[in-house]
Amino acid sequence: MTVTTYGEHSENAAQALNALIRHDVLPSDEQAVDQLLHCRETVVDALRQLLYDLGQDSWYPPPDHLPARTPKPTLAGLDEKLASLVDNIAFALPTLPLEERRAHPDYLTPASTDRTVESWRTAAIELLSASHALSAAEAQPWRTDPGAGWWVMRDVAVALEAVLVLDSRLEEVGLLAEHHRPEFSMGLDEKRMVLSQAARVATWHATSASPEEATPRLRQPAGSNVVEPVSLVSTPSDLAAAQQRLARFLRPMVASDSFYAGEPEISADSARQVTASQLYLCRAFAAAASQSPKTATLAAFFNERAEVLESLQPQISHLADVRVDQEPNMRRFWQQSELTTAVARMEDHGVALALQPTQMVELAQATHEVTHNLGKALRRELLRGTSNLVDAHPRHRDGPIRVGRRSRLEATLTDLVNMPAPSEPAARFSNPLQRAALQQTLNLTPTASSRTPMPFPAARSTTYGAPAF
DSSP states (O other): OOOOSHHHHHHHHHHHHHHHHHSOOOOOOHHHHHHHHHHHHHHHHHHHHHHHHTTOOSSSSOTTOOOOOOOOOOSTTTGGGHHHHHHHHHHTSOBOOGGGOOOHHHHHSSOOSSHHHHHHHHHHHHHHHHHHHHHTOSOOGGGTOHHHHHHHHHHHHHHHHHHHHHHHHHHHTTTTTTSBOOOOSOOHHHHHHHHHHHHHHHHHHOOOOGGGGOOOOOSSOOOOSEETTEEOOSSGGGHHHHHHHHHHHHOOOOTTSTTOOSOOSOOHHHHHHHHHHHHHHHHHHHHHHTTSTTTHHHHHHHHHHHHHHHHHHHHTTTEEESSOOOOSOHHHHHHHHHHHHHHHHHHHTTOOOOOOHHHHHHHHHHHHHHHHHHHHHHHHHHHSTTOSEEEOOTTOTTOOBOOOTTSHHHHHHHHHHHOOOOOOOHHHHOOOHHHHHHHHHHHTOOOOOSSOOOOSOOOOOOOTTOOOO
């Protein structure tokens, strides 16, 4: 197996599931059927593991296949309950008795000559590898970041709906008759409705594609771009990580922080350096975003940041420190210098800031965090009672003065803090072709039913005196 990332494994699994739906043929050989059912069991376990990695379950696996929670679904507030409903549907799937289960190598290692069994085996291997990539990843933002969590939930919902469709075919010929299954109040149509809506809502809210690059943690740590405490920038793809690190350095401390000793949040020189450098970077990022139609909408985001920073720059040109001490956090200076120098070096050498759409979204999010923390730290330092910053403009005859509320500088910083984060879903820029193809196939695959539904609404009864249309 040459692929290692969650995204690559998910693409291969979606391709195999799509082939199973489109190729509606079941094997007749008893040994092939046994391998098929065990591969299906691995697919189900992998999907349950993915839900566990999202934090939807407090433990995994449930001992002896405990029945899933089965609330009666209602349309009111459906979107808020989607994650729990998907979880319930996954754990209500038919499951092999524990005594009949075999070790993975027994049925995943030998290839099958039957096309259907081989597709099930591929789906099992790839989904198992995808869940392992998330479980063993060093950083797991999908557990805390809803934007990344929705990305995984979309893949789970689509794959789970595919399994439901395939299970209905296995049910028709009695291959799941001896499986354990908890009682569940939802029928197949209702389950598919919930899962398709979950995939749709996940597409709307998937603002981070970080799970795509998730890989299992290596025992021997690989080389890192981080030379403590600076994240180095050697290629355009390193920009987002460096901006994220700078944002952490700029995060203001509060009195409740255990290590806060009343020191200044930010110095005048640091504020001027970060403001000027971020203004330069925002203009460079806007020019890079405008080069591709897929990221052109983000050019406006960077340009708006640049306008506010350009307005802020002259207003802080005469800020001065009351106590001329060392910058409270020199890591800000080092990281910002690394970013600015790297981008300038790339421009001088003719290296284009070419980024994938999802990478550009992550860079925009990181830039938002930097400017937000800059404005918040500077505004808090200016307005606190023991501020170390004063306005030393020569026009003040009586010497430096404090910056007060409702001043022009305070208003500009408030605007910078309140600027919205990029709202473009990463799913809009992603290119998971096989997962999109699987979702399209499911949209075109009706549920097997003995009765075809009618498209005509029920006739309304009228009463005397009722309003007529």
